[in-house]
Amino acid sequence: MSTGAIIIVVVVAVVVAAALAVRVVRGGAGRRERVLRRHFGPEYELSVAEHAGDAPAAHRELEERLARYRELRTGPLSGELRERYVAEWAGAQELFIESPERAVATGDQLLARLARDRGYPSDSYAEQAAALSVHHARCVQGYRQIHNAAARAREGLADTEELREAVVHARPFFEELVKPPHHGEVHQVPTPAPRTTHRSRRDSGRWELGLGHTKKGGAW
Template identity: 55%
Template sequence: MSTVATIAVVVVAALVVAAIAAVALRPQLHSRTLKRQFGPEYHRAVAAHGTAKAAEQDLEERLRRRRDLDVKPLSAEARERYRNDWTDIQEEFVDTPEQALIDAGRLIGRVMHDRGYPSDDHEESLAALSVDHARALQGYRRARVVARRAQEGEAGTEELREAVVNARGLFTELVDAGSPSSRSTTPS
């Protein structure tokens, strides 16, 4: 066999091996991409669905539904108004921490609605938020658990304070996303 033929065989063999490796590794790369994008929400979905495959199908569906939404940044005026509303909630916390946490949840709901996230169905809202704000959503979920405990009279002031801080993480991301100062660091 000539040198050119040998080189051609080696190149073809290398291409075949590379193609097989790419096909074999694609699911792992896809899983890694979803884990990176969804962070703790990925693991939450696996726990909820029982298998990584079922969880990944759910997360893919969330991505598809999110693409259909018209999520937009807030205007500068709306951002300022919402920040002022959040300041009022923090002041309210001093006298009525339970009500402040409830009002924080309502304010986040208004911001979500104004941004274009679904706001009629709570689970659909959380699924859509998980695409863009998965890490902050984890804190918001914890805040909602504390809010339910507070309604039953089972949450102390420190728990309520931590819940408001957790809710503020999502609030801040929602309000700041797409603003000139956050375009390079905050997801929409």
């Protein structure tokens, strides 16, 4: 075989090897993305957006969260503590009519304590939210929303509708953390039945704000 032919064969082999390497890398990246998307759900898109569309950087952050918090040991609430949280949440919703800002602040603090009592980190909000995103990726955004709304309310920047939406979106997160152990479905937090058949002025305000009873018996 001539020297020219050998050079051509070598070049072709290098090109083929490079193409195969690229294909393998892309395939690995694709599997990596699918695994992260499946585990984190909406958290995946949020992380990519926070990294200005840089998917590899988002992948690294999410994988670091998994490595750090996947084996975190958490436990369910005792029956007594669970009942206490359900009552506190109901009290916060009643407070919303009188003071949306205080209700949101109360709800934010309640969720932080609830997460702590379930066994999640409590040294900082950022660490707690990161750990929760590994175990409750589908609803942790509700915690972030009410936390951010509470901060905006302290600065006088949040209107009533923003605060109402924050509490509405935080409810699934609350239900997820407060539900009994081995409970297959999201628990619908019970709301006390009205004492009379007529709506009070406070009840009317609740319905106007969209905080009335849901079809399944919950509120907010």
